Amino acid sequence: MLVDAMNTTRSGRPALTRPDGTAPRVLVVDDDPDLAEVLTGALRYEGWEVRSAGDGAAALAAARELLPDAVVLDVMLPDTDGFAVLRRLHAVRPGVCVLFLTARDAVEDRIAGITAGGDDYVTKPFSLEEVVARLRGLLRRAGMARSREEGPRLVVGDLVMDEDAREVTRAGELIDLSPTEFELLRFLMRNPRRVLSKAQILDRVWSYDFGGRAHVVELYISYLRKKVDAGREPMIHTVRGAGYVLKPVQR
């Protein structure tokens, strides 16, 4: 059904595609059904083909069927340990990239060893933008770029973000951002000229378990303005009663 969405992302930028032109295939493995649901939805929204599994056994079965390009894998699973699943996944589908989900304090060093192979990980609680960005990075590095333009750089007007280097410049001038500021700006830059509601921003940029109110968004928009728009023609605009929008100056 998602014919159109498979060729363009929500923002109309060229999407990542497999060499044969179809959408990347991603398998989500998590035993928390709510979390799996949210992740699945977010990744489908990127235009990818997604399946989910609740435990290691189901994951392997699904992997054999779907032949995924990437797997989002919770390290803590009910039946097996994530690393065992990983080994068998690689047997089923050699070269598949894996994005691990892990608790902050747990086994971070073991992850570090595993991810040496080019895989990646995020710690819970994470934001959806974080997961999507990491996955895009993995897929891109695995050769899913649609064109030469499909790179780790986001450009809106004279504002440029290098996602890999975590560097942002405006008119060539380097802008220093905190982690949250960076992620908020990334979300805005991935959706230029589109009004984003505070709720949308909260859903995407803040962790899924964040209970706070939309007031934080206002606050961080205020921070961003001070750094991005400081003394320049503003690019971040408030649309009262609707949300915020980032656009290039002029026109």
Next chain:
Amino acid sequence: MLVDAMNTTRSGRPALTRPDGTAPRVLVVDDDPDLAEVLTGALRYEGWEVRSAGDGAAALAAARELLPDAVVLDVMLPDTDGFAVLRRLHAVRPGVCVLFLTARDAVEDRIAGITAGGDDYVTKPFSLEEVVARLRGLLRRAGMARSREEGPRLVVGDLVMDEDAREVTRAGELIDLSPTEFELLRFLMRNPRRVLSKAQILDRVWSYDFGGRAHVVELYISYLRKKVDAGREPMIHTVRGAGYVLKPVQR
């Protein structure tokens, strides 16, 4: 009853259609029968195939039968919680889009996270135009566009509205509108060359629980004229005793 309305939209514009050419299918889930009735009517008027259900169980049964493309889902249901319904809906019908209805002050934070997949929500009390606009957005993004031209832009003469960017231009000139002005103009632009009564406008643009009188409509039409028609050939016309009509100049 609205047999005719099921084949063409009220405005005659190309309707959203499923890839097989039939009308989009929408399921309305709300335990308030009056509200469900109103919603059902409004969506049928859009030319969509609509069914309604009063609780979670009925919703799932109806979903299995109808296989809807989108669901309008009240978060507060008598039997189940919205989360669970959502998950099971996605199981029955993977990729279905969901528009949540929620009270403004209640549970707003719990919505965060649910809507992550590209789903959307509106807070009660809402206006019907709001609901319809959001649903159209969801369906469009899910690949229901009839053609590539079917986008987030409304055009009447030299008046252009970009719903995503919330931008309106006339003859290329940007027009700044308040939220209510924007929604009123959207309603007019979705029904060009058609006389709309003040009562109709009130029903559509203002929240269903608005107790005010038709005088506000006159007032807001007056505001719109100042901004849209200012110094130009007028597009907004009064039909005394009947209502208002928006038409392109000339012809």
Next chain:
DNA sequence: CGAACCTCTGAGGCAGCTCTGAGCGACGCC
């Protein structure tokens, strides 16, 4: 173990938005 930084809460204040009321003008019916 202290310092710097980051994130979020709360409160105050301003500005823009929405709606009320009233007066005036325009249209149409006798």
Next chain:
DNA sequence: GGCGTCGCTCAGAGCTGCCTCAGAGGTTCG
């Protein structure tokens, strides 16, 4: 052509939404 009705617009009151400042708590790093 007069009069009643309908519609337009102005002015202002109250409200809401948004911005910003100040500071507390937590985390990271030296």
